[in-house]
Amino acid sequence: MPDIHIHRLHHLGLVAAREVARSWADKAERKLDMQCTYEEGDAQDLLQFSRTGASGTLQVDSEAFELNAKLGFLLGSFQSQIEAEITRQLDELIAAQAPGGAAEASDTPAG
Incomplete structure (x- = not known):
């Protein structure tokens, strides 16, 4: 199964990152x-998501977002497009929450 891994650093703090x-x-x-479930923690939250052909998690803390997803066979052929769209959406949402609306999102190599 193809994997998607996206890591985004931010300067939002946990409350804004939750938003x-x-x-x-x-x-x-x-x-x-x-289908999404969101669990708040003291220092880190966990969003779990799933649908037919895809499932994963988004870990949220005061400094980073860490998304890991598994795609089934049919969606796997669209892996690069799906990853690009998720990245775009996260970057836009982070930029909208950043102080002054400045884009503060950055990425680090997947590992």
């Missing part, structure tokens, strides 16, 4: 028919 994650989950539920 980004919940916004992303709302959009995924509405537009992609995903």
